[in-house]
Amino acid sequence: MTVVAADLAERFRTDGYAFPVDALTPAEADRAVKDCRMYLQTVSAVGGALARYAAFPKIHLVSMWADRIVHHPAIVDAVESLLGPELLVWSTNLFIRPAHSGSSLAWHQDAVYLGLDGFQQHAVRVWVALTDTTVANGTMRYARGSHLQGTSPHRFSSSNLEDIMRGEEIAVEIDEAIAVDVVLKAGQCSMHHLAMAHCSGPNHTGNGRFNLAIDYITPQVVPTAGEDSALLVRGESTGAFLPEARPVSDFDGAALQQFYAAAARRQKRIDETILNRGTTQNQDRT
Template sequence: MTTTAPDLAERFRTDGFVFPVNALTHAEAEQALAECQTYLRAVSAVGGALARYAAFPKIHLVASWADRIVHHPAILDAVASLLGPDLLVWSTNLFIRPAYSGSSLAWHQDAVYLGLDGYQQHAARVWVALTDTTIANGTMRYARGSHLHGALPHRFGGSGLEDIMRGEEIAVDIDEAAAVDVLLDAGQCSVHHLAMAHASGPNQTDTGRFNFAIDYITPRVSPTAGEDSALLVRGTDTGAFLPERRPESDFDQAALNDFYSAVTRRQKRINQTVQNRNAGKGPDTPRDPS
């Protein structure tokens, strides 16, 4: 059954997530997927910073398909029902699980890597399905109510390469029997709290899984340290983030300049956040792999 606006806030407060939320139409999802694949080919051909940051954290600054999704009225209405009328996009991310990929991601929380004050009440991640998401293709799993415990300690699950590639995992037991699989049709989305514990499995199908994630915040969120930027998408902004601009077209020069500045600024700050959190241990780059 599709979740409607009146019950979003209560379910988000108690469970830490809501889905499915109807967002893009099937035709819009098909178009976005095609444009996303074209975008990935283009940035791969260009190389450099565009290719390095193709999947995160500022896709919306250079790609019109991403800009269109972050401004989608159905998504903004759903997020506004949770966070209020003033909304900014802090980050956009692509999460792709290729066909027959054996990769999986351990139970983790996004919040521990992001360096945001006020995220507990004033931020949410929207996970938009550009393809259907199923158990077979490695969709996300949520640990219901885990956001209520705040930021949990994390550790690597082992010393082998496979353990490290799976990322840091929560250093407390997760009740697998109570985990919820995020099953979405293309065009639908889920919304989760940034302290929601989640994981994902391997893709055992012959087609790739494509998801586009958007981190929405309100002006009541601020960076823990250093400068950062965000794009106002609804209401007014009186907050601590430098303003971003929408692209006039794909990869236009002004957009590229803004993109390079924004990702450099963000990467520097997030690297420092992760280093501070790990006290000199673990990776020095953000792990944000839903």
């Protein structure tokens, strides 16, 4: 097993992130981008729920390129160094910033949307660079150490369309002096705590930025409410999660059935999590 360097593991605990971690080879990353483009063309042509959930949350259940990445030994070994030998993939998320895109994401925390208990010590998001990620193409920025404060309230910064499109923003002031740009070469990855405050900027370059985010958890994590499922990638137990199976080929029949059920199950839980969070915040303001 390839173990993450001790200084990276320590940085994850203290800073809330660890990067760069070498994962895919340049050839593997290049192949993944090509396969990803083909995948997006296919799901767009099919439409329906497959297109709706093309970028989140279960890409690895229907596409062999994503399945290969979530099982990549260098990535799973790195995660094991942080979380231990019992590992599940809870979700995959595709983040693409097209060439010359003005889109951006406000400072936020992933944990507030996920509806998971136990994530504080037993979960990590791995952000895999399928292309180079740079300041110019809108890479992520971390607020160093922000995970130590736990989750914070979120709100839209204003009612104008641009701010709404940037997403909910953490309702505390982020000190730009502690912000760190996540600069990676294609094939490298970054690992961050689910309570890490982060944002991303516009892409000013002529090339698209492709990243696959993978949420790994251990069986100690449990859904806050309702059924959920996850894919065992190392170890023996799925804990409170219904077990998922790997695809045997792209979009095979059994994989599609599983994908539709798992995506609908997850969407229901996330919708309920956001609704309950909003209710709690409204009560806090009264």
